[in-house]
Amino acid sequence: MGGSGSSTTLLPLLFLARLSGLLVAGLVLFWALAFNTSFLPHSATASNDYFVYSVLHPLFMVIGFILISGEAILVHRWFPGSTSLKKSVHLCLQGVALASGIFGIWTKFHGERGIVGNFYSLHSWMGLLCMSLFGVQWMMGFMSFWHRGVVRRVRRKVLAWDVFVGLYTYGLAVATAETGLLEKVTLLQTKRNLCKRCMESIVVNGLGLALVLLSGIVILAAISPKYHHHHQALKTKLLYSSSDRDTKEHFSST
Amino acid sequence: MGGSGSSTTLLPLLFLARLSGLLVAGLVLFWALAFNTSFLPHSATASNDYFVYSVLHPLFMVIGFILISGEAILVHRWFPGSTSLKKSVHLCLQGVALASGIFGIWTKFHGERGIVGNFYSLHSWMGLLCMSLFGVQWMMGFMSFWHRGVVRRVRRKVLAWDVFVGLYTYGLAVATAETGLLEKVTLLQTKRNLCKRCMESIVVNGLGLALVLLSGIVILAAISPKYHHHHQALKTKLLYSSSDRDTKEHFSST
Numbered sequence: 001m002g003g004s005g006s007s008t009t010l011l012p013l014l015f016l017a018r019l020s021g022l023l024v025a026g027l028v029l030f031w032a033l034a035f036n037t038s039f040l041p042h043s044a045t046a047s048n049d050y051f052v053y054s055v056l057h058p059l060f061m062v063i064g065f066i067l068i069s070g071e072a073i074l075v076h077r078w079f080p081g082s083t084s085l086k087k088s089v090h091l092c093l094q095g096v097a098l099a100s101g102i103f104g105i106w107t108k109f110h111g112e113r114g115i116v117g118n119f120y121s122l123h124s125w126m127g128l129l130c131m132s133l134f135g136v137q138w139m140m141g142f143m144s145f146w147h148r149g150v151v152r153r154v155r156r157k158v159l160a161w162d163v164f165v166g167l168y169t170y171g172l173a174v175a176t177a178e179t180g181l182l183e184k185v186t187l188l189q190t191k192r193n194l195c196k197r198c199m200e201s202i203v204v205n206g207l208g209l210a211l212v213l214l215s216g217i218v219i220l221a222a223i224s225p226k227y228h229h230h231h232q233a234l235k236t237k238l239l240y241s242s243s244d245r246d247t248k249e250h251f252s253s254t
Numbered sequence: 255m256g257g258s259g260s261s262t263t264l265l266p267l268l269f270l271a272r273l274s275g276l277l278v279a280g281l282v283l284f285w286a287l288a289f290n291t292s293f294l295p296h297s298a299t300a301s302n303d304y305f306v307y308s309v310l311h312p313l314f315m316v317i318g319f320i321l322i323s324g325e326a327i328l329v330h331r332w333f334p335g336s337t338s339l340k341k342s343v344h345l346c347l348q349g350v351a352l353a354s355g356i357f358g359i360w361t362k363f364h365g366e367r368g369i370v371g372n373f374y375s376l377h378s379w380m381g382l383l384c385m386s387l388f389g390v391q392w393m394m395g396f397m398s399f400w401h402r403g404v405v406r407r408v409r410r411k412v413l414a415w416d417v418f419v420g421l422y423t424y425g426l427a428v429a430t431a432e433t434g435l436l437e438k439v440t441l442l443q444t445k446r447n448l449c450k451r452c453m454e455s456i457v458v459n460g461l462g463l464a465l466v467l468l469s470g471i472v473i474l475a476a477i478s479p480k481y482h483h484h485h486q487a488l489k490t491k492l493l494y495s496s497s498d499r500d501t502k503e504h505f506s507s508t
Contacts, residue, residue: 223418
């Protein structure tokens with residue numbers, strides 16, 4: 001992907017991924033702490049727990065689920081040590097992200113509406129789909145990668161699917177977060193007359209754009225070749241293979 | 255990506271992409287036609303044009319922008335003929351999608367608030383970013399691919415970037431559409447007391463999930479190898495290149 005040499009080509013991408021991750025974490029924390037009245041219950045009858053769980057939901061979904069699963073994706077690009085060590089760190093981080101995601105969804109069940117009452121919006125439908133995909137994939141990864149007896153060819157296919165479904169689920173998680181941010185701000189603007197250009201709206205919109213930036217950098221870092229001169233195949237990861245003629249044209253100088 | 259032979263491996267994916275595309279088109283048309291009162295102006299003073307433009311916005315953004323740009327992505331995977339013919343069809347379709355997108359955004363300027371008044375929500379910020387990326391990339395693609403004199407190595411790099419940025423922009427367009435659907439339904443639910451489990455909410459949420467499905471299939475079709483036995487490099491598109499040892503392990507049987 002336009003790299004110009006050794007393994008150092010990935011360093012700027014990894015740095016940018018952490019920088020945008022810090023920006024995302026900072027913005028979601030700033031939103032939760034500085035504008036915490038936005039998370040107070042709508043009705044006076046709601047319990048006080050609602051406030052705490054309502055603040056915890058974005059924190060656990062954004063920092064616990066999205067940022068940690070992003071770090072898990074990046075483990076393969078920088079973590080030193082053996083392949084099996086990398087795999088175990090990857091699986092552990094994904095496990096922490098999964099636990100955070102499940103807890104983050106569970107926090108919504110303490111609100112005014114209970115479990116079924118929450119699953120009406122597109123945000124909740126997308127979230128349920130995303131968490132199911134993530135959970136199934138984590139189980140599959142856990143079983144596939146630790147099963148030493150599986151034929152190498154099967155493991156290679158599973159790996160390709162793991163990478164595709166993993167990045168797709170990560171993108172879906174970010175899209176779900178965007179719908180959640182928009183739902184929250186739209187409800188605040190209509191129900192509590194939050195002005196459309198005040199600080200809180202701008203902070204939440206900025207958080208949405210920072211998540212868009214983060215996801216792009218993480219996915220690019222995940223698919224970029226680590227060693228430019230190492231293996232020609234790695235340079236061609238995202239090239240089209242539209243026809244014999246195309247392919248010959250692309251690879252004629254390799 | 256788990257294909258088992260010749261070029262026929264792509265056919266089921268292309269078929270599924272069109273099937274989910276038809277589902278998306280059907281749902282957005284059904285929403286616009288059967289529930290058109292949802293698009294009526296909020297205030298009595300708004301002009302009658304508002305209604306027409308308000309209905310046209312989702313139609314042009316979903317069918318005109320997302321579905322046609324998805325078809326443009328898939329052109330490289332099935333369209334017969336020479337590379338330059340494929341490229342021209344790809345660029346033409348992207349041009350139609352860009353025009354639809356620009357018209358789709360323009361329709362919002364006929365509402366109650368004018369141009370600047372519309373750019374307050376996360377949906378509008380994401381849409382602006384997405385359309386800018388798409389426009390810049392279309393211009394770059396137009397200039398790069400039709401410039402015959404450019405060195406082959408530069409063109410290969412540009413192609414890899416074109417594919418990455420293209421698929422990223424496509425994903426961003428789908429995420430932006432999700433936020434738009436959620437914003438519309440949330441406003442209807444709070445301002446007009448649309449019930450949370452009635453037909454219209456379910457149709458719009460179904461449209462959101464159909465878009466999630468469509469984007470996954472289109473991206474998978476775009477990165478899947480067309481010819482399984484053609485070039486070993488193509489099989490490795492989405493494999494990690496985490497270290498020498500990893501790479502040797504992945505490719506040891508190739």
